[in-house]
Amino acid sequence: MPTAIEIFKHLPKKNCGKCNYPTCLAFAMQLANSKAKLDDCPFVSEQARAALAASSAPPIRLVRFGSGARVIELGDETELYRHEKRFFHPTAFTVVVPDSLAPSEAGRRAKEIAAVRFERVGQALSFDAVCIRDVSGDAARFASAAEAVGSSVDLPLVLSSGSPERMRQAAMKVIQRRPLLHGANAQNLVPMAALAKELSCPLALMQNGLGEMADLVAQARAAGVEDLVMDFRTSGLKDQLESSTVARKHSVKKTYRGLGYPILVEAGKGEDGILRGMLAVMKYGGLVLFEEISEAQALPLFVLRQNIYTDPQVPIQVKPGMYPVNGAKEDSPILFTTNFSLTYFTVLADIEKSKAPAWLLVVDSEGLSVMTAFSAGKLTPEIVAKALESSGAREKSRSGILVMPGMVSRMSGKLQEATGLKVIVGPKESSGLPKFMKGL
Amino acid sequence: MAEVPVPKEKWSGKIGTVALGATSEEGGTRSSRLVIGGGTGMPFLSYEGPTTHRPLIAGEVLDTVADLPDLVREEFGGAVDDPAEWAKAWVERHGADLVCLKLRSTGPEEGDRPPEEAAKTVLRVLQAVSVPLIVYGSGHEEKDAKVLEAVSNIAPKERLLLGHAEESAYKSVSAAAMANDHAVISFANLDVNLSKQINILLTDFGVRKDRIVLDPLFAALGMGLEYSYSVMERIRLAALMGDAMLQVPMVCDTSSAWKAKEASEEIEGHDGLEERAAWWEATTAFAALMAGADLLIMRSPRSAGIAKRAMRSLMEVD
Secondary structure, eight states, X not given: OOOHHHHHHHSOXXXXXXXXXXXXXXXXXXXXXXXXXGGGOTTOOHHHHHHXXXXXXXXXXXXXXEETTEEEEEOOOOOSSGGGSOOOSOOEEEEEEETTSOHHHHHHHHHHHHHOEEEETTEEEEOOEEEEEOOSOOHHHHHHHHHHHHHHXXXXXXXXXXXXXXXXXXXXXXXXXXXXXXXEOTTTHHXXXXXXXXXXXXXXXXXXXXXXXXXXXXXXXXXTOOOEEEEOOOSSHHHHHHHHHHHHHHHHXXXXXXXXXXXXXXXXXXXXXXXXXXXXXXXXXXXXXXXOOOHHHHHHHHHHHHHHTSOTTSOOBOOOEEEEESSOOTTSOEEEEESBHHHHHHHHHHHHHHTOOEEEEEEOOTTOOHHHHHHTTSSOHHHHHHHHHHTTHHHHOOSOEEEEOGGGGGGHHHHHHHHOSEEEEOOSSXXXXXXXXXXX | OOOOXXXXXXXXXXOOEEEEOOOGGGTSOXXXXXXXXXXXXXXXXXGGOOOSSOOEEEEEEESOOTTOOHHHHHHHGGGGGSHHHHHHIIIIITOOSEEEEEOGGGSTTTTOOOHHHHHHHHHHHHHHOOSOEEEEOOSOHHHHHXXXXXXXXXXXXXXXXXXXXXXXXXXXXXXXXXXXXOEXXXXXXXXXXXXXXXXXXXXXXXXXXXXXXXXXXXXXTTTTXXXXXHHHHHHHHHHHTTOGGGOSOBEEEGGGGGGSXXXXXXXXXXXXXHHHHHHHHHHHHHHHHHHTOSEEEESOHHHHHHHHHHHHHHHTOO
């Protein structure tokens, strides 16, 4: 989005007030914050409209593939660093199924990929798409693999082939799924772009080198394809980091407009493949293709993505409630903390370390840490008492003991009144819990 | 061909360097002196400035193994029962750049070993390996004051890196470091301003800036990693933009990754705990590197191997 001053330059500067704002500058400021529409100005010229439309286009094009409820959105990012606002569209992970497998086998493989699933802090973590790759060089074989995978899973699909003709035959089998075509290179660009345009599918461009990629982008656009994805065919982590960073920086800073498309990373397999996938998560990758990845490697990768794509202004929250730790029983004490995930995980790990059975009561503090919640009035004796009731804490633990975070010891008296439990002040730092629990 | 300009930032600041370990030339006994820091751009962007000093990996050695995960213990075999052997295994078998000795057993709750004995452990490790050494106490404020003083005195001029100084307790550690020209870790809890504050306190107290390594607390994967990642990016950006009090190298201790449930417990329906655990710390380390770490303290050799290969690939060196 252009700044208010940039917008203001294009406005008529009549200060007529017909837009419902007293001055053109005030109107420009509302436009910059997306709180007003340019159409509200009756005097805006066609040139101004065109100029503002161009400069308000997203720095990185939003590209979609897939169909129905299973659509993957790539791009439309606006920041270099997540703390500046946030990263919006999480890196999508895709596993490759080669058409060297028999169709039934390819379908089974795709189902396995779709079945990999983990639950973490209330979010489901899984792969996002399946890529069918033409390794056989046989059009019929590639097409039946695509068909078999398409009928086995409802995930979005990527078709990977260097041959426009084989690509066409496979794409026709799954066209209603709007697959991503991967891809065009300098040799096959003309027929590939024509095919992408005809089928209205997004197209991945495969080219090493920033200038060379910019040329390929320009040619694809000239051929009428706008939904593009860039695969820089990078040689290693350094090349991947630097190409992705240069493309991203130019796009968001608007210093060069020819590379404003999502980035695809062909990760391959093994350790290097996982590292490429992880680098893509941290540094601007939109879509990653893995040839092979084990569940043991997938979970850390998924969690890294969950972490990096968390909105910095909305901390990950843990579901409030009573959680048993170390095999808690009726006579185990209750400890409470807030539902800010970092606080929860730290406290949980420290109670586990003590090996002493205990109940951990997670109080809804709207995702704030103990001290912040206390200062903001989100962690009061009343709120804790309410959490005890709503979680059925008194039925689960009959110990009559409530351990509170040492940081907020000043509310211990009121807490005792509000809950009627024997309140014990715990350590100030969670790291003191193992020792504390031993003496409890 | 289209001309794509390189969007090089014109940073006004750069990260200072800190030398660790001392050779005979400097009055110590280490085989080489290692230098960290010196970054002139964001991590690993060669077009913003070469990475002259690649980030280093320190292998963690504990003087008591009560809480050591079995998976890590297995990687070292019997070596974990003796800090000197453990350190040797890190350097000789696993290629650690340096060793980080944590004197846990000095903690009043963990054995309360006297400072003189702990200092002897330091001496034994120094004799077992020739790389520079990082030394932590137990984290117990009053005891650490005595332990680190004894450590500082028993290895004068070795340029140890002593951990750590924090806002509520920095004078005794800093004094121990200054007395024998060691370096010190300044610790702040996940915050740019607190990081700056502790560095101001240390320099006001008389610690030279080229003797300070900042630990902004790197939270492990799945345990708040994103906070640490962003705090470190902001520290690095502020340093490059000219904030002198943040222009020090950063150290990240990734051993906390082993506290994550996913790194230590089987997950129903999913196998591969050993591999998952190795990746848990490796991922934490990789994220720390991308956010600007100059020094990693790592627990597992497998994880350290992955982190090292990631670093080499990022720098295209062998």
